Amino acid sequence: MAIKVGVLGAHGRVGQAIVEGVSAEDDLELVAEIDRGDDLQQLVDAHAEVIVDFTQPDSVMGNLEFCIAHGIHCVVGTTGFDKERLAQVEEWTKQDGAGNVLIAPNFAISAVLTMVLAKQAAKFFETAEVIEFHHPTKLDAPSGTAIHTAEGIAAARKEAGLGEMPDATEKQLDGARGANVDGIPVHAVRTRGMVAHEEVIFGAQGQSLTIRQDSYDRASFTPGVLVGVRQIADHPGLVVGLDKYLVL
């Protein structure tokens, strides 16, 4: 039996991509395309089991309140969630018969998996460094994703009881060894033509392990959204971050 899916914000650029993505899958059935001004009751009438919400901060809370109360699970890529909003959503999910909610800032599954796998590998290697590659019009360096990855690695190392990494550098040109994020060197490369890419390099005696992620296209969120749609029934309450769905 295919999972019945409704898409909110269905006429936006992202919404359209998700409508196409859902329609292409055999185990999913697109039952409603909703956009601003449409009646949410359509979702109930169409027996939607899961909705995907890529709308706006001013409409998402209303959407969630309605869907959760009707037992419809919600996969949410809309931005603007602060502590209060998250607390409110969590409250709603505690009602009897409430739908589950996944709110994720990043649905690029290769990027999220890189963080998940890197945290797992980190505890087995003596050294770890992160290199990220973006187009030269990017304003910040390193990228938020790379900083987040390095923080995850640093935390995993600490938990595993690993100490400071070896580095005999005595003489260096300023900046050569990268930015220091919780003890993990992070290097930012800016190359015309590239989109968004990240590489994590782990080293141990006689060997290295590299985990690399390449985004070739800004529309790389669909596979991660589909993972959310398929698994949300098994993740009760509110979950923040797609990574929770990707760990074994």
Added chain:
Amino acid sequence: MAIKVGVLGAHGRVGQAIVEGVSAEDDLELVAEIDRGDDLQQLVDAHAEVIVDFTQPDSVMGNLEFCIAHGIHCVVGTTGFDKERLAQVEEWTKQDGAGNVLIAPNFAISAVLTMVLAKQAAKFFETAEVIEFHHPTKLDAPSGTAIHTAEGIAAARKEAGLGEMPDATEKQLDGARGANVDGIPVHAVRTRGMVAHEEVIFGAQGQSLTIRQDSYDRASFTPGVLVGVRQIADHPGLVVGLDKYLVL
């Protein structure tokens, strides 16, 4: 408190490397170096908690029987274990106060982790291929490790309900799409100068994830042996394969 470690086969090439590896770690203490002809009682006298055995098929069973019976855990890289031997070792570990045993054919932690992480990632991607790189004096293609990796990916895909991979190839030169291992293409590159390297490439809409392992040196088993030594107290009975120690 440092873990007290004894090394069997301590005068061999591998044994020497392990002796050095153990000696270099603060949380491990080398308490005995045993080689052919030495009395195993030394291990008991030195209060060894874990032994590492890289000896020969003709001596390893005697070593294990003695150590297990004395409650000493055994990390074993010696070859020659068939079904009967494994059954016998398992039997020994069931005695009261018995030591635990890890028997692994491959201690190269980056190679073993590549398999572990690849199995985990496999279920989230539409396509997967494996490329392995070795020196041109290698006799078999693809390598056993690459075949094993591909089998693990195929099994993970099946478990996740993923079907056949897309491939529109209509016209090809013989061999261009690699060897087919359970539906996963595997390519073998033979390059002078290289040692042993493996790359797993996963693809999904707009993105890819690559896990790559490089062995620069045949003596890359030490870090994996140390993982075994540190964790064996938490893995009761007989465990075959280092991968069981690397999964979360």
Added chain:
Amino acid sequence: MAIKVGVLGAHGRVGQAIVEGVSAEDDLELVAEIDRGDDLQQLVDAHAEVIVDFTQPDSVMGNLEFCIAHGIHCVVGTTGFDKERLAQVEEWTKQDGAGNVLIAPNFAISAVLTMVLAKQAAKFFETAEVIEFHHPTKLDAPSGTAIHTAEGIAAARKEAGLGEMPDATEKQLDGARGANVDGIPVHAVRTRGMVAHEEVIFGAQGQSLTIRQDSYDRASFTPGVLVGVRQIADHPGLVVGLDKYLVL
């Protein structure tokens, strides 16, 4: 002084990209945008020094005859040139005061340079292999570019007196060692999400050299066209293939 450039086929998708590309450069001046039905005389009136022609096989010969006769150099990406057409164009370039012509089937400068540099490196290494990566909707394997690259490497090896490459493989799964193109193994990987990528791996004792090209976007012809525009005045007569412009 900026080079005065006219674009033919200026309203097509490729033409538009070139119009934008020319306009963005300080040392180039866009002086005419011509499309089907427009009078070529505009090019002369605007003092165009170089034209770029991405039009159709049915119009390109007329365009070239006119421009060459008026001493305007022609950078041509239009397809459909057979031996007779090339001979005719060459004939035209021999007139007094004729414009120069560059006809190239591939303006992706990273792909063309990969071939140029690979040919140069080939003669210094014992082994060479090619891996190409494309999306899984590609019909042929390996790609034409990869085959062309392998042929170039094979020719360079032969010229340098290098013999057959070492390969001790005795036991293999069918296809593991790739397709054989003039003695060079070529492997084709099909990964969802990728666009067009190629890797050439050279090996010698204790070391390897890798040249890799990534196309992230089908519209990657512009930089190569600009190289043609800037250099064409220095390449008299007819030149076929951008590679002739990229060698030192």
Added chain:
Amino acid sequence: MAIKVGVLGAHGRVGQAIVEGVSAEDDLELVAEIDRGDDLQQLVDAHAEVIVDFTQPDSVMGNLEFCIAHGIHCVVGTTGFDKERLAQVEEWTKQDGAGNVLIAPNFAISAVLTMVLAKQAAKFFETAEVIEFHHPTKLDAPSGTAIHTAEGIAAARKEAGLGEMPDATEKQLDGARGANVDGIPVHAVRTRGMVAHEEVIFGAQGQSLTIRQDSYDRASFTPGVLVGVRQIADHPGLVVGLDKYLVL
């Protein structure tokens, strides 16, 4: 006819590797193995056409004076050449019937070729960055080779009239964008297990080109020495740097 080769410093570690390397080649014939105290006249008696000198600063000048005067070409990896010594050697090569000389600080052919090819590619790309990877016991960052590579790229860009590279970075963690070597960002990664590796990344609209060099083994000088031995007869006088032999 095989080229007759003598090795000076033949009993040293490097000398031994070169003796083996020469012996393994069909087109070369090892005719003399000389070490400290041996009579150089042996070289003449054995009709050596080329010698390879990996000796010491205190003996190399005597060796060169003798060989050059006897019309024997000299491939030299010995260190300690300053301006005066180079001038003296050049003087010697100007005699009638003098041998040619190649003095090179680096015979790792993949590293030297990376510099040569990078300089060639540099003029066709909008951006260029260098990443080098070494073991964590290295004292300087970036490596001398990486700095030298970046300087070569910067010079090639300048010669081609390319301006400053685009970089919109407004907000950065200190060091994220690497060290600045003549305007080229250079990043130094320190990974346990790695030996010496360098990557040059060029970017243009919609594409990138990467040239990567891996040294897996400190004994990677042999292939470069053999290039020197084979080509030295065609390079009259004194040449400093193997790169002069690698350009088309």
